[in-house]
Amino acid sequence: MSGTVTVKQVIIGEDEPKICVPLVGLTADELKEEAEALKSLDCDVVEWRVDFFEQAEDIEAVKAALAGIRSVIPDLPLLFTFRSAREGGEKEISPEQYAALNQAIAGTGLVDLIDVELFTGEETVKALISEAHKQGVFVIVSNHDFDKTPDKEEIISRLRKAQELGGDIPKIAVMPNHPLDVLTLLEATHIMKEKYADRPVITMSMSGIGVISRLSGEVFGSALTFGAAKKASAPGQIAVSELRQVLSLLHRSL
Numbered sequence: 345m346s347g348t349v350t351v352k353q354v355i356i357g358e359d360e361p362k363i364c365v366p367l368v369g370l371t372a373d374e375l376k377e378e379a380e381a382l383k384s385l386d387c388d389v390v391e392w393r394v395d396f397f398e399q400a401e402d403i404e405a406v407k408a409a410l411a412g413i414r415s416v417i418p419d420l421p422l423l424f425t426f427r428s429a430r431e432g433g434e435k436e437i438s439p440e441q442y443a444a445l446n447q448a449i450a451g452t453g454l455v456d457l458i459d460v461e462l463f464t465g466e467e468t469v470k471a472l473i474s475e476a477h478k479q480g481v482f483v484i485v486s487n488h489d490f491d492k493t494p495d496k497e498e499i500i501s502r503l504r505k506a507q508e509l510g511g512d513i514p515k516i517a518v519m520p521n522h523p524l525d526v527l528t529l530l531e532a533t534h535i536m537k538e539k540y541a542d543r544p545v546i547t548m549s550m551s552g553i554g555v556i557s558r559l560s561g562e563v564f565g566s567a568l569t570f571g572a573a574k575k576a577s578a579p580g581q582i583a584v585s586e587l588r589q590v591l592s593l594l595h596r597s598l
C-alpha cells in the first residue's frame with residue numbers, strides 16, 4: 345500500500361525521503377536569521393519548533409513570528425510543531441492552550457502542516473484534524489519515546505491509531521538502548537508500510553545508534569527525515585548536506 349501527501353509541489357511518500365529542517369530560534373529575530381540561512385540549504389520542508397520560542401504561550405506573538413518566518417521563506421512547505429516536554433520538547437502547556445495554539449495557527453494560512461501529538465487525547469486530536477483540514481492544512485499525528493523503544497506491535501499500533509484518527513502522516517520517534525532496538529523500529533516501519541498504511545509514514549530511531557534509521561527510509565518505509573541546520577532538535581540528526589548525499593546514494597541503489 346502507499347499514498348502520498350503533496351505540499352507546495354513536494355511529494356511526501358514518493359521516491360527519496362524528504363528532508364525536513366527544524367527552526368529552533370528563541371526569538372523572532374533569531375528565527376528570521378535561521379530561515380534566511382535555509383535558503384542556501386538543500387531541504388524540502390521546514391519545521392518551526394515553536395516550543396523553543398520564548399513567547400510560545402502568546403498566540404499573537406507566535407503569529408507575528410510566523411509571519412516573519414514566512415516573509416523570508418514564502419515557498420517552502422512549513423510544518424508547525426509544539427513539542428510538549430513530556431514528549432521531549434522544551435515546554436509544557438495545558439491541553440486547552442495546546443489546542444487553541446494549533447487551531448489558531450492552522451487558521452492563519454501561513455502553515456502547510458501541523459504536528460499533533462497522538463497522546464493529546466482522542467477528542468482533541470480529532471477536533472484539531474478536522475479544523476486543520478477545513479483550512480487546507482495537513483496533520484502529522486506524532487508520538488515520541490525519549491527513553492526506550494516499545495515493542496514492534498506497540499509501535500505499529502500507535503501508527504495505526506494515528507492513521508485511524510485521520511492523521512495525514514502518522515509519525516513515531518523512539519529511543520534505542522541497544523542496536524537491536526533499531527531493528528525493531530525498522531521492522532515495525534516496514535510492516536506498517538506494507539500491511540496497514542495507505543498514506544506516508546515517518547519513523548526514526550534517535551541518537552547515534554539510531555542514525556541508520558534516518559538514512560534508510562526509502563528501503564523500510566519512512567517518507568521524511570529530519571536533518572540539522574545550525575542546531576539539532578533531537579539526538580541523532582545529521583547535517584543536511586551529508587543527509588542528502590546518503591539518501592541519493594541509497595535511492596540510486598534501489
Ligand SMILES: O=C1C[C@@](O)(C(=O)O)C[C@@H](O)[C@@H]1O
Pocket residue numbers: 366391393425427459486488517548550570577578579581
Ligand atoms: O518529531 C520530530 C522528530 C524529531 O524528534 C527527530 O527525532 O528528528 C525532531 C523533531 O523536531 C520533530 O518534531
